Amino acid sequence: MTLKQIEVFLAVAATRSFSRGGEAVSLAQSTVSQHIRALEEELGVMLFNRNTTNISLTEGGRLFLEQARRIWRTCDKAQTAMKRFAGLDEAVLRVGASSTLAISIIPELLGKFIARYPGVLLELQQNDSHQTIRSLIDDEVELALTGGKFDEDHVVFEKLFDEQILLVAPANREFTSAILNNRADRKNIPLIVREPGSGTRQAVEKSLRKAGLSLTDFLIVAQLGSEEAIRRAVLGGAGCAFISSLVVSHELSSRQLIEYTLDGIQIERSFYLASREGHNLSPAALAFVQAIQDVLALRLTP
Template sequence: MAINFHQLHIFYTVAERGSFSSAAQMLHMSQPAVTMQIQSLEDYFGVKLFHRSTKKVVLSEAGKTLMPYAKKSMQIMKDTEQAMASYTESLKGELQLGASLTIGESILPRLLGYFSKQYTHISYKLKVMNTTQIMEEVLNHQLHIGLVEAEIKHPELTVEPVLNDELMLIVPKGHPLFEQETVTLEEVLRQPFVLREQGSGTRQVIEEVFMEHGVSPETLPVVMELGSTGAVKSAVEAGLGVSILSAASVKHEVALDIIRTKPITGMQMRRHFYIIHEKDRLLPLPATTFQAFIQEKDMKNWNLMNE
């Protein structure tokens, strides 16, 4: 019997998880099937790859030697699939995708429009949620990949920057700041704020930028927290306060001149959007193809979403 990539993938996952049962859950296999593949690999090399106990498994010296080669084979497979993705125009399958609200409401529909014209046989399961929820569903294997508005750090996630965005102060028609070209930080802090809820990527970026300028998030005069970008825009239009949102999310309202975006003097709130997926999980080809597609859109094709 020859060694194969599938066995190396199972070996790597067991080693990373430290458990046959945890690896089986991640790989969508039964625990006996995982055990059998590891035993086959051990029979092939004629050595034990793990020391087993009732609580966990740890790599033997032979397993430690094999580990970097298994990791390298995983990366080669990922790179191969991504390199070949653009040639697979007849690709079929389902893409399970999560997006935070600004991306899901304002940017992703345009992106998926371009993508679906090229890959007509892929179907979509899309969830629009906040960043924390997306992270949880990616880790629980309910989503292949997620698109989020703030950089997150988690040992089991790969997080890569993709598209660029800028947050701006937004004010409604009739507001005292509506006609001003720029607004100072002192003027902003005197305004009632309508913000996205805690846990959203937009809220996280706002709080980080204010802290960089010596303003504690707890001191912001927040009068209302809402669970969607659309609800925030409606509250601002109604005169309940000002807010800070992605400039891309208010293009329609700005065109109608019912909301205006304002730079805050001395403050820039530029950010990346991020694509996230489980670090040690091999993505299905529709997800790999979409990942390559959106990474290619970074910078040079951003204008496609601003036409």
């Protein structure tokens, strides 16, 4: 049974004529007869009483008419929904993002994106980079924005931009670069760190290892699950932290936080847009990707 057969059946039932039914669906009478005959053979039921002057529905035809109308209405609704989906009039977009991007880039683009596509409902899952990729692999999100690139099969990573990770402390703490660069003194400096799965922590540990250092060279006083939580903790005087420059730019410019340096260490990382290999992105996802690129273009414009 095909949708075309159902369409032809409904047209013939409505017009009580094979020829007029054919005109309604732009088919020759002979083609209409072939469709009806094939449908009757598949169902094993005569659908129309035929005579030389007119045709009428059999009892089986009346029963099938009710079901055919229901099928056609469902198909029509499906077509309408797909048209709305393709036109971004009605869509749900699920995006996973590492905490750094969730509190920096996404809020910046959200207002313009919603204004342009009011029919798109954005569902954001915020997590560390490793768990964000896991959500992508498990088909819980369509796109993933991460602070690191992972060796995962069937995941495509597209680099978005680079940023620096800074060592910061509250302005009222009496740290100095000399103290921070002295191995013995560092053991007494309270440090707040991200969880092991975060892109920030991985970038920090990698850079420290290259310099023969480790996070354990500091006095680790807390492990928190987001950049925002760490920012607040540092502002509250809990200690110093390695944190994204995107997250603390305002606090640095207002001198609420002070940036310190470790000799010979500059920590950089890249942010990536990840999607599943071989999966076509929905229109809403494509529009979101364009919105991200627009925001980054403005950021990078001199």
